[in-house]
Amino acid sequence: MIDPGSTYDLVLTGCTALRNNAGKDPRFEPNTTIAITDGQIVAIGPDGDTPPACAELVETAGLVAIPGLINCHTHAAMTLFRGVAEDVPVHSWFNKYVWPMEVNLTEEDVYLGTLLACAEMLASGVTSFADHYFYMDAAARAVEESGIRANLGWAFFSSMGSEGVAQSADFAQRLNGSANGRITTSLAPHAPYTVNDEDLELAAEHARRIGVRVHIHAAENLAQTESSVDSRGITPIEILRRTGILDAGTIIAHGCGITDPDVPVLARYGTSVGVAHCPKVYLKHALPPLTPIRALDAAGVAVGLGTDGVAGNNTLDILESMRLTAMTQKYVEEDATWMTTGHAINLATTQSAATFGLPNDIGALEVGRRADIALLDMSGAHCQPIHDVAAALVYSARAGDVVTVVSDGAVVLRDRKLLTVDVAAIRAELSGRLDRLIDISHGDQIQRYDP
Amino acid sequence: MIDPGSTYDLVLTGCTALRNNAGKDPRFEPNTTIAITDGQIVAIGPDGDTPPACAELVETAGLVAIPGLINCHTHAAMTLFRGVAEDVPVHSWFNKYVWPMEVNLTEEDVYLGTLLACAEMLASGVTSFADHYFYMDAAARAVEESGIRANLGWAFFSSMGSEGVAQSADFAQRLNGSANGRITTSLAPHAPYTVNDEDLELAAEHARRIGVRVHIHAAENLAQTESSVDSRGITPIEILRRTGILDAGTIIAHGCGITDPDVPVLARYGTSVGVAHCPKVYLKHALPPLTPIRALDAAGVAVGLGTDGVAGNNTLDILESMRLTAMTQKYVEEDATWMTTGHAINLATTQSAATFGLPNDIGALEVGRRADIALLDMSGAHCQPIHDVAAALVYSARAGDVVTVVSDGAVVLRDRKLLTVDVAAIRAELSGRLDRLIDISHGDQIQRYDP
Numbered sequence: 035m036i037d038p039g040s041t042y043d044l045v046l047t048g049c050t051a052l053r054n055n056a057g058k059d060p061r062f063e064p065n066t067t068i069a070i071t072d073g074q075i076v077a078i079g080p081d082g083d084t085p086p087a088c089a090e091l092v093e094t095a096g097l098v099a100i101p102g103l104i105n106c107h108t109h110a111a112m113t114l115f116r117g118v119a120e121d122v123p124v125h126s127w128f129n130k131y132v133w134p135m136e137v138n139l140t141e142e143d144v145y146l147g148t149l150l151a152c153a154e155m156l157a158s159g160v161t162s163f164a165d166h167y168f169y170m171d172a173a174a175r176a177v178e179e180s181g182i183r184a185n186l187g188w189a190f191f192s193s194m195g196s197e198g199v200a201q202s203a204d205f206a207q208r209l210n211g212s213a214n215g216r217i218t219t220s221l222a223p224h225a226p227y228t229v230n231d232e233d234l235e236l237a238a239e240h241a242r243r244i245g246v247r248v249h250i251h252a253a254e255n256l257a258q259t260e261s262s263v264d265s266r267g268i269t270p271i272e273i274l275r276r277t278g279i280l281d282a283g284t285i286i287a288h289g290c291g292i293t294d295p296d297v298p299v300l301a302r303y304g305t306s307v308g309v310a311h312c313p314k315v316y317l318k319h320a321l322p323p324l325t326p327i328r329a330l331d332a333a334g335v336a337v338g339l340g341t342d343g344v345a346g347n348n349t350l351d352i353l354e355s356m357r358l359t360a361m362t363q364k365y366v367e368e369d370a371t372w373m374t375t376g377h378a379i380n381l382a383t384t385q386s387a388a389t390f391g392l393p394n395d396i397g398a399l400e401v402g403r404r405a406d407i408a409l410l411d412m413s414g415a416h417c418q419p420i421h422d423v424a425a426a427l428v429y430s431a432r433a434g435d436v437v438t439v440v441s442d443g444a445v446v447l448r449d450r451k452l453l454t455v456d457v458a459a460i461r462a463e464l465s466g467r468l469d470r471l472i473d474i475s476h477g478d479q480i481q482r483y484d485p
Numbered sequence: 486m487i488d489p490g491s492t493y494d495l496v497l498t499g500c501t502a503l504r505n506n507a508g509k510d511p512r513f514e515p516n517t518t519i520a521i522t523d524g525q526i527v528a529i530g531p532d533g534d535t536p537p538a539c540a541e542l543v544e545t546a547g548l549v550a551i552p553g554l555i556n557c558h559t560h561a562a563m564t565l566f567r568g569v570a571e572d573v574p575v576h577s578w579f580n581k582y583v584w585p586m587e588v589n590l591t592e593e594d595v596y597l598g599t600l601l602a603c604a605e606m607l608a609s610g611v612t613s614f615a616d617h618y619f620y621m622d623a624a625a626r627a628v629e630e631s632g633i634r635a636n637l638g639w640a641f642f643s644s645m646g647s648e649g650v651a652q653s654a655d656f657a658q659r660l661n662g663s664a665n666g667r668i669t670t671s672l673a674p675h676a677p678y679t680v681n682d683e684d685l686e687l688a689a690e691h692a693r694r695i696g697v698r699v700h701i702h703a704a705e706n707l708a709q710t711e712s713s714v715d716s717r718g719i720t721p722i723e724i725l726r727r728t729g730i731l732d733a734g735t736i737i738a739h740g741c742g743i744t745d746p747d748v749p750v751l752a753r754y755g756t757s758v759g760v761a762h763c764p765k766v767y768l769k770h771a772l773p774p775l776t777p778i779r780a781l782d783a784a785g786v787a788v789g790l791g792t793d794g795v796a797g798n799n800t801l802d803i804l805e806s807m808r809l810t811a812m813t814q815k816y817v818e819e820d821a822t823w824m825t826t827g828h829a830i831n832l833a834t835t836q837s838a839a840t841f842g843l844p845n846d847i848g849a850l851e852v853g854r855r856a857d858i859a860l861l862d863m864s865g866a867h868c869q870p871i872h873d874v875a876a877a878l879v880y881s882a883r884a885g886d887v888v889t890v891v892s893d894g895a896v897v898l899r900d901r902k903l904l905t906v907d908v909a910a911i912r913a914e915l916s917g918r919l920d921r922l923i924d925i926s927h928g929d930q931i932q933r934y935d936p
Contacts, residue, residue, distance in 0.1 A: 116869070117876030121825040154866035317812035318880075320821040348880035349867050361768035370771040374572040415605035415908045416800050416884065418567070419915050421923065425568030429769075429799035433867065434885030457866045464870050472872065 035079040036067050036086050044070040044443060045088040047081055048095030049409060050423065051399050055101070056384045058377040062423040068099065070405040073214075073443030078399055092438060092445065094409050098423060101397050102161025102183075102406030102441060103352040104386035105340050107249075107287040107310035109167045109189075110176075110350075111139070111147030112343030113154065114464070114471050119345055124255075124319045128483030132345050134474035136168070143467060145172035146460055152180035153455040154350045158433030159408030161441045163350075164285055164310070164340070164390055166222045166249050170205050178213045181446045181454045183406060185285075185390060187222025187249040191481050192230045199223070199233050203240035210246055216442055218391065220249035220285065226273040227258060227485035238278035247283040247306070247391050250274070255321040258485045259291035271296035280307055285389055287340070289325045290316055297326070301333040308336035308389025311381075313358040315346040324366055327359075327373070327381075338389025339382050351433045356382045360428055375424040409438040486530040487537050493520040495894060496539040498532055499546030500860060501874065502850050506552070507835045509828040513874040519550065521856040524665075524894030529850055543889060543896065545860050549874060552848050553612025553634075553857030553892060554803040555837035556791050558700075558738040558761035560618045560640075561627075561801075562590070562598030563794030564605065565915070565922050570796055575706075575770045579934030583796050585925035587619070594918060596623035597911055603631035604906040605801045609884030610859030612892045614801075615736055615761070615791070615841055617673045617700050621656050629664045632897045632905045634857060636736075636841060638673025638700040642932050643681045650674070650684050654691035661697055667893055669842065671700035671736065677724040678709060678936035689729035698734040698757070698842050701725070706772040709936045710742035722747035731758055736840055738791070740776050741767055748777070752784040759787035759840025762832075764809040766797040775817055778810075778824070778832075789840025790833050802884045807833045811879055826875040860889040 051066040069077040069086060077086075085091050112132075119131035144167065155163055162183040165173055170188040177184045188205040190198030199221075206219035221237040221244075223229040229237075229250075241248045253259050253270040262270050271292060274280050280299075283306035292300070292309070300307055311325045327337050339355040341347040356378050363373035387397025395404050410431055412420060417430045439447035446454050502517040520528040520537060536542050563583075570582035595618065606614055613634040616624055621639040628635045639656040641649030650672075657670035672688040672695075674680040680688070680701075692699045704710050704721040713721050722743060725731050731750075734757035743751070743760070751758055762776045778788050790806040792798040807829050814824035838848025846855050861882055863871060868881045890898035897905050 114870070115872070116881065117871065117873040120873065120876045120880075121822055123821045127821075150866055150869060157866055314812065317816040318821065320815040320819050320823075322816060322819060348876065351867065361765065364771040365768040365773060368771050368773060370574045370578075370769065371572055372771075413909075413912070415601055415608055415903075415906075416802065418601060418908070418912050419565070419919055420568065421566070421919065422568040422571065425571045425799065429571075430567065432883050432885055434883055452866075455866075457869070458864075461864070461869050468870055468872065 036069055036077045036082060038082060038086055041087040042069040042071050042076065043088065044090045044440065045085055046092050046094045046099065047085045048093060049097045049099040051078065051099040052101065053399060055379055055398060058374060058380050060376050060379050060424060062098065068399065068407065070443050073405055075399060075401055075403050075405050078401060094438065096411065096413060097409040097437065098412055098427065099399060099407055099409050101383050101399055102408050102439065103159045103382060104338065104390050104396065105155060105160050105163035105350060105352055106285060106308065106338030106386050106389045107312055107340030107342060108163055108165055108350060109343035110151035110163060110165045110173060111144040111167055112345045113150045114143060114147040115345040116348060118472055124321060125483055129479060133479035133481055133483065135472055136480045137476060137478045138471050138473065139168060141169040141172045143471065144169040145176055146463055148173040148176035149180060149455055150460050151350055152176050152182045153452055153457050156180060156182055156439055156441065156446050157436065157452055158351050158353065159436040159439060160350060160352050161406035161408065161439065162390055162396055164249055174209050174212065174217055177217055179454065181441045181444055183216045183442060185218045185220055187220035189222045189224055191224050191228045192233045193481060199236045202237065206240065206246050207244050210244060218246065220247045222249050225251040226262065226270045228481055231277050234277035234279055238282040241282035247285055248279045249285040250279065251287045252289065253291035254288040256291040256323060259293060261485055269293055269296055271299055275299055283307065283391065285310055288312065290323060292326055294329065297329045297333045297335065300335045305336060305388050305393055308338050310338050310340040310389055311359060312340040312342040312347060313355060313362050315342045318346060324362060327363055328367055336385045336388040337381055338386035352382060353431060353433050357428055375428040378428050379424060405440050405443040407440040408436050410435045411437045487518050487520055487528045487533060489533060489537055492538040493522050493527065494539065495521040495541045495891065496536055497543050497545045497550065498536045499544060500548045500550040502529065502550040503552065504850060506830055506849060509825060509831050511827050511830050511875060513549065519850060519858065521894050524856055526850060526852055526854050526856050529852060545889065547862065547864060548860040548888065549863055549878065550850060550858055550860050552834050552850055553859050553890065554610045554833060555789060555841050555847060556606060556611050556614035556801060556803055557736060557759065557789030557837050557840045558763060558791030558793060559614055559616055559801060560794035561602035561614060561616045561624060562595040562618055563796045564601045565594060565598040566796040567799060569923055575772060576934055580930060584930035584932055584934065586923055587931045588927060588929045589922050589924065590619065592620040592623045594922065595620040596627055597914055599624040599627035600631060600906055601911050602801055603627050603633045604903055604908050607631060607633055607890055607892065607897050608887065608903055609802050609804065610887040610890060611801065611803050612857035612859065612890065613841055613847055615700055625660050625663065625668055628668055630905065632892045632895055634667045634893060636669045636671055638671035640673045640675055642675050642679045643684045644932060650687045653688065657691065657697050658695050661695060669697065671698045673700050676702040677713065677721045679932055682724065682728050685728035685730055689733040692733035698736055699730045700736040701730060702738040703740065704742035705739040707742040707774060710744060712936055720744055720747055722750055726750055734758065734842065736761055739763065741774060743777055745780065748780045748784045748786065751786045756787060756839050756844055759789050761789050761791040761840055762810060763791040763793040763798060764806060764813050766793045769797060775813060778814055779818055787836045787839040788832055789837035803833060804882060804884050808879055826879040829879050830875060856891050856894040858891040859887050861886045862888045
């Protein structure tokens with residue numbers, strides 16, 4: 035509860051706060067004060083007659099406060115390729131567009147693309163993202179400057195030789211805990227179909243040694259699983275188990291091809307393994323089925339929300355991922371009572387925090403958690419009237435309704451103005467780079483997609 | 486082209502304008518001037534050195550101009566029930582929530598709910614909507630005041646007796662062409678499973694006599710079609726044909742249960758029949774399949790975009806309907822090359838205008854069309870950089886990016902401020918009505934859902 039005798043760093047008063055989101059029946063508590071010191075929520079409770087003493091007071095009456103949203107899987111700098119590869123099958127998407135274009139990337143491109151991504155995410159209430167890309171020191175610089183929280187993994191293929199896993203491990207070790215703790219890291223092997231078992235085993239060993247997770251694409255679609263079973267007799271999830279990846283703790287990106295027998299395998303690892311679900315790209319890539327969330331949920335496997343890279347998803351909007359997850363789950367399960375609004379909110383908060391690897395630090399407005407908070411203005415015509423705040427949040431609210439964001443205790447978005455990143459300057463800087471970035475006349479590609 | 490010697494009512498300069506959207510390969514023309522007089526686009530072409538003479542000039546440099554969006558099927562006043570009936574199967578949705586709540590509606594409620602809907606739509610770039618509801622004189626008043634364009638139909642069931650169709654016809658005749666031509670009308674029988682053949686025939690006759698269309702729910706899902714075939718030996722579409730509804734011209738809401746043999750039947754009626762596709766509610770109601778757009782497209786049947794009522798769809802956001810249509814079509818057809826961004830834009834403009842019944846008056850930025858124009862600011866981080874404007878419009882832009890809207894030649898939204906409706910006043914007025922509106926302790930309902 036709020037202590038009237040204390041002086042806090044930052045206090046938010048008057049908001050309607052999301053609570054009890056560890057289960058599927060959240061509450062929204064009106065007239066709430068949140069007190070923050072040293073980047074942490076230190077008190078939360080009913081508004082007093084006067085605000086408590088504090089260095090900075092933000093009046094948030096009329097706003098809905100939710101835990102900062104979490105993007106459990108993306109390739110942030112792919113903002114650079116937004117809208118370039120539309121309306122093509124997944125093989126062409128990789129082999130004719132994305133992997134040829136990625137040959138063009140420089141370290142400075144990745145910095146700018148990641149900074150733009152951080153701006154987009156913070157402005158839409160996303161305060162944490164799990165990133166899986168290249169030139170990750172540049173990405174870390176963007177994270178540091180923008181004030182966002184990130185789990186960063188330097189991606190590698192076995193085609194890079196022993197250099198790949200070594201670089202990923204070196205980065206994970208050097209950067210873990212940096213940016214005042216806002217940066218955590220992962221080992222980031224690309225996928226079981228591009229990284230061999232020896233390198234997967236090495237990645238798992240490094241991850242255990244450093245004390246971080248492995249962030250990897252696996253069972254991205256059912257065709258990949260079938261191909262794995264055909265060629266090796268085991269599923270991609272079984273490869274992760276045998277190589278020690280699951281034992282190290284894992285963010286599994288996509289998992290649309292997770293089979294029934296895979297589910298109890300994953301469940302054995304409890305909260306150290308989570309699946310990042312990015313529905314927009316599964317729809318656009320036109321590859322049914324979706325991630326088997328119902329089976330994973332029944333087995334207690336965490337499912338977090340993600341966007342994947344912008345070259346596929348076109349935005350980094352986790353409110354959209356939550357809405358799409360709720361809608362598509364009902365449709366594919368042919369059950370309107372499944373994936374309730376409360377469940378969708380649980381995925382976006384508690385389960386995403388678990389998938390991200392910080393189950394006790396983010397994902398809830400609770401004392402002891404880091405102060406990552408998004409405040410939405412739902413007074414717009416498209417949200418009114420509000421009979422049910424959970425329904426408004428899942429099905430009516432838009433990223434543009436986010437007006438104020440606190441990240442690790444600092445106000446980074448105020449009245450829809452981003453305080454940490456100059457988007458116009460990035461836009462100007464990028465304009466001279468775009469032609470080079472999408473020029474694929476060189477005929478190279480960073481890797482071949484043939485899972 | 487722009488005539489430097491003319492004086493126009495309203496001129497927009499500097500925008501990037503959507504053109505050529507009658508096909509599936511639209512262009513976006515930068516540095517475009519649009520000149521408007523008497524509510525009509527009278528010239529469109531490249532910016533001159535100085536803007537032409539005009540009563541009102543709006544500088545739109547940096548904005549993307551698209552034809553005002555068209556909501557081909559909604560029940561506007563259901564904004565009143567936003568978020569009340571979540572996570573329930575469709576039978577409960579009707580019989581336990583919506584149809585019991587609709588007993589509570591007063592004429593003033595419908596006025597307020599419709600006015601709120603008009604505000605939401607205009608602020609999100611929607612300048613026309615096809616409405617199917619009750620107390621339609623109140624809805625017309627909201628349309629008149631807000632400055633939006635609408636096709637209004639007074640809904641009826643045969644359970645109302647002969648009064649139902651008579652009232653719908655009387656309204657259609659009285660209001661058609663009102664609000665300076667912004668209001669057109671339809672006959673609005675609810676559905677073939679709630680309106681008997683005699684009343685459908687009467688509705689078709691009235692529609693032909695008045696010169697308007699029939700707006701009706703039909704083949705909303707496959708179960709309805711199967712039930713119709715079981716009980717009567719014919720599909721809902723065949724009922725529409727035999728009763729003369731198709732011959733009168735028709736907005737068919739949903740059509741998810743349209744069968745292969747129905748498609749050539751619909752195609753015979755050319756542009757006088759269109760299907761309104763509202764994907765968000767089909768996902769939420771969890772009843773596959775979706776509207777068979779691919780078959781309808783191959784046969785030349787127009788498919789427009791809609792939202793259905795807010796009690797199911799939660800918003801009146803046609804950009805969201807367009808995005809969902811593009812994504813879900815790819816997924817259900819398992820073909821990433823199907824429903825390209827250009828095709829989705831064609832549905833949202835040309836085909837929606839045809840479905841709405843004004844194929845030559847709205848849906849394009851062309852000389853001779855009514856001046857219904859939405860201008861979007863895509864400079865936000867979530868749209869940048871823009872390699873492809875069509876992709877940005879379909880997959881990145883949000884309703885909140887709409888900054889300026891012209892409806893029938895009048896600026897109704899300027900810098901995101903709605904000039905015609907006071908949303909805060911509606912919100913305040915509604916707050917005292919909400920408990921009564923959702924109180925279903927009376928045990929009545931306006932109709933029973935048992936198709």
